[in-house]
Amino acid sequence: MIITLTANPSLDRTVELPGILARGEVQRASAVRSEAGGKGVNVSRALAASGLDTLALLPGDANDPVVTALAAAAIPHHALPIGAPLRSNITLTEPDGTTTKVNEPGPELGRDELDALTALVLDEARDAGWVVLAGSLPPGVPADYYARLTRWIRSELGTDAPRIAVDSSGTPLLEAINAGADAAPDLLKPNGEELAELASLAGLPEQHDGAALEADPVLAARAATAVVERGVGAVLATLGSNGAVLVTADGAWHARHAPIKAVSTVGAGDSSLAGYLLVAQNGGTPVERLTQAVAHGAAAASLPGSTVPGLHQTTPSAVTVTALAKDSL
Numbered sequence: 001m002i003i004t005l006t007a008n009p010s011l012d013r014t015v016e017l018p019g020i021l022a023r024g025e026v027q028r029a030s031a032v033r034s035e036a037g038g039k040g041v042n043v044s045r046a047l048a049a050s051g052l053d054t055l056a057l058l059p060g061d062a063n064d065p066v067v068t069a070l071a072a073a074a075i076p077h078h079a080l081p082i083g084a085p086l087r088s089n090i091t092l093t094e095p096d097g098t099t100t101k102v103n104e105p106g107p108e109l110g111r112d113e114l115d116a117l118t119a120l121v122l123d124e125a126r127d128a129g130w131v132v133l134a135g136s137l138p139p140g141v142p143a144d145y146y147a148r149l150t151r152w153i154r155s156e157l158g159t160d161a162p163r164i165a166v167d168s169s170g171t172p173l174l175e176a177i178n179a180g181a182d183a184a185p186d187l188l189k190p191n192g193e194e195l196a197e198l199a200s201l202a203g204l205p206e207q208h209d210g211a212a213l214e215a216d217p218v219l220a221a222r223a224a225t226a227v228v229e230r231g232v233g234a235v236l237a238t239l240g241s242n243g244a245v246l247v248t249a250d251g252a253w254h255a256r257h258a259p260i261k262a263v264s265t266v267g268a269g270d271s272s273l274a275g276y277l278l279v280a281q282n283g284g285t286p287v288e289r290l291t292q293a294v295a296h297g298a299a300a301a302s303l304p305g306s307t308v309p310g311l312h313q314t315t316p317s318a319v320t321v322t323a324l325a326k327d328s329l
Contacts, residue, residue: 001053002277003128003162004040005121007145008106008138009058010089011065012037014266014305017094033305036069037089039134039167042267042308046274046296048075049310052281055128057120059109059138060086080120082113097262097301106138114141118149125153128162129281132273133185135168143171147179154182163187163233163280167273169194174201177230184231187280189273191238192220199223202230214239217254218328221245225252225329234286236276236293238269244297245324246290252329255290257298258318267306272297278311291319 016031036045044056056077060067066086067079087104109117125131131153133146142148146166154161165187166176173194176185190198193210200207206223213220217239224235224247234248243256275296279289295316299309 001055001128002044002047002130002132002281003121003124004044004054004056004132004134005149006038006040006056006058006135007109007117007141008087008136009036009038009041009060009066010087010104010106011035011069012089012091012266012306014091014093014264016304017092020094021092021098021100031304034065034069035306036066036073036075037267037306039270040132041066041070041075042270042306043132043134043274043277044077045073045075046271046300046308047278049308050274050278051311052278055124057117057124059113059117078120078124080113080117082107082109091264091266091306093264093266093305097265099265101266103136106136108140109138110140114145118152121149122153122156125162126157126160130165130277131162132165132167132277134166134270137168137172144175144179146172147175147183150176150185151179151183165189165273165277167270170197171201173198177202177227177232181231184233186233187236187276188227188232188234189236189238189269189276191269192240195220195223195235195237198227213237214242217242217245218324221247221252221254221324222329236273236290238272238293238297240265243294243319244272244290246286246293248286251286252324252326253287253290253321254324255294255319255321257294260298260302262301263304264306265301267308268297268300271300271308274308275314287321291316291321294319
């Protein structure tokens with residue numbers, strides 16, 4: 001079982017444009033779709049599509065559109081009522097795959113709601129192999145919440161604690177690597193931009209912008225290596241069309257998929273994380289985990305909106321993995 005927590009879920013509305021986005025102009029959409037979203041929700045959707053047991057945890061009232069969409073899609077979930085509507089996010093996609101997102105901040109979670117959400121995670125984590133803490137934090141939640149939650153899970157469950165993956169950005173990601181060994185995640189899953197931001201915030205030796213990291217897997221691996229040296233078990237950094245790098249204490253690898261026609265990149269990183277976890281849950285090697293992560297991400301990018309692929313829609317054989325020499329990092 002893989003548990004996901006999405007502290008700031010959303011109803012993701014994707015508008016497909018027939019041409020290039022024209023600012024200030026009136027344009028007609030060629031297609032529109034709405035799906036329950038947020039990073040953790042997307043991971044659970046991708047895992048469920050591949051037949052793996054998963055449970056999505058999130059705040060939200062039973063009649064909220066996000067929660068009813070999960071129920072309609074038969075995604076196992078446990079939603080904690082908060083008496084406030086969840087946010088809606090809008091994504092505009094162009095024919096060449098260019099994606100523009102407008103994300104709302106989400107409802108504020110008070111102390112009582114946050115305590116109840118924490119208790120829910122601790123309770124469900126008892127039977128989990130992995131717990132995924134994913135996405136932005138809503139207003140009212142401290143920036144170190146993921147680090148605190150990681151520490152609480154391990155303190156509560158001891159040697160029975162599940163492995164923990166964190167997929168966020170900005171300060172929550174920084175706090176995840178600065179909180180000490182007892183709160184360091186087993187897996188961190190940034191994209192190139194998030195990894196560059198983390199390196200800057202943490203004062204890591206590798207300082208580059210996100211575009212540079214996405215273009216050069218060695219630079220990305222160097223930045224990820226500095227994160228692993230802070231105590232994180234592994235870093236899976238997705239690099240857009242350049243695939244992904246995986247860095248652990250034992251090695252570093254770059255994987256790239258054969259060219260695809262990108263339709264929408266929304267949720268591709270979340271699908272990559274799901275692919276990694278699918279293999280990790282079954283004891284796969286780092287190279288096998290990375291291969292399936294890139295295969296899942298490429299499959300997601302070839303699908304419309306925030307549609308997630310099942311395992312049968314991925315092509316691991318189209319992924320090439322290269323070991324990165326230690327002396328280059």
